[in-house]
Amino acid sequence: MPEWVCGCCGRWRVSVELIRGRYRYRLVHRYPERYGGGKNVLGEVGSVDELAELLRRCTPLELADLREAA
Ligand SMILES: [Zn+2]
Secondary structure (H helix, E strand, C coil): CCEEEECCCCCEEEEEEEECCEEEEEEEEECCHHHCCCEEEEEEECCHHHHHHHHHHHCCCCHHHEEECC
16 A cells, blocks of 8 residues: 655655545554654545645645655
8 A cells, every 4th residue: 555654754644545446545643652653544535636635734744745655
């Protein structure tokens, strides 16, 4: 499953899943390990346009700030 991650801190992540022929983009914010790890799912959307909107609403990022995770 491909995953996109922000270049600034690596804590904002978007996982991409193909479900019944449609893509789902799930935006997650990971807590630092020193706070016990864990993650907060901020939302799931079905298109890149909606993902851009979700990023605007919930994060300081834009699509261009994400890159494919290694
Ligand atoms: Zn970051």
